[in-house]
Amino acid sequence: MFTKTTEQASKYDHLEKMSVNELLTNINKEDKTVAEVVEQAIPQIEALVIQIVQKLNDGGRVFYLGAGTSGRLGILDASECPPTYGVSYDLVIGLIAGGDDAIRKAVEFAEDSIDQGWKDLKKYHISEKDVVIGIAASGTTPYVIGALQYCNENNIITGCITCNEGSPLATTAQFPIVVTVGPEFVTGSSRMKAGTAQKLVLNMISTATMIQLGRVKGNKMVDMQLSNNKLVDRGTRMIMEELDIDKKQAANLLEKYGSVRNAIANHGA
Secondary structure, three states: OOHHHOOOOOOOOOHHHHHHHHHHHHHHHHHOOOOHHHHHHHHHHHHHHHHHHHHHHOOEEEEEEEOHHHHHHHHHHHHHHHHHHHHOOEEEEEEOOOHHHHHOOOOOOHHHHOOOHHHHHHOOOOOOOEEEEOOOOOOOOHHHHHEEEEEEEEHOOOEEEEOOOHHHHHHHHOOEEEOOEEEEOOOOOOHHHHHHHHHHHHHHHHHHHHHHHOOOOEEEEEOOOOOOOOHHHHHHHHHHHHHHHOHHHHHHHHHHHHHHHHHHHHOOO
16 A cells, blocks of 8 residues: 655654754754665666666657656756766756746646646657656656656656655656655655655766766766866866876867867877
């Protein structure tokens, strides 16, 4: 039987009577359990990443689909892929119920439409080449479940990240990732442990995928966008270490070739 553990009562009570130190200590105590739960889901995460890499190598895309905190986390992960790994902004796409306005402000009842998620995906000409990952801590969000149902009917690979075992979302996704973090410190506040778990899983999915796609050399982000002085300096240091040259030479190469990868590849050319 499906039990929504994310809505169960907190193990702590009378929070308003706790000191600041007690609040912080107990929140941290709960947070420490999250990584262990994510570890248990590694086989599920691996299965989905393998599918993603195959589809991206064949010209497909990844879509993250969610509402509220879950949707925002998907958008965050998607938006960081281009600057970090130098990929196109249309390779990993984050969608949120209620549209871009919902990134900053809650849009009432936006998540309750069973059809809107699919409509949002169709705007991107979704196809069998793509992978759609639904993100919902509760696993009951109609916007997300409905979209995955339509994807399944159209032979599009579906995955999910949820925090309730046996949830409608987990049973709908072809490749479910379930991280059962249990009751939140503040009852029902799934932006806390559930949100942390989702962020950890998203980090693992996107990072492992990009490495598999060849976007990392050694342990370095050789395709990162040089969008500020900090990143230019980081790129310069990467080139210095890789080619064993001084800072001025490295900076000149980076300026000439525009990326760490190209500077290394064309050194001595």
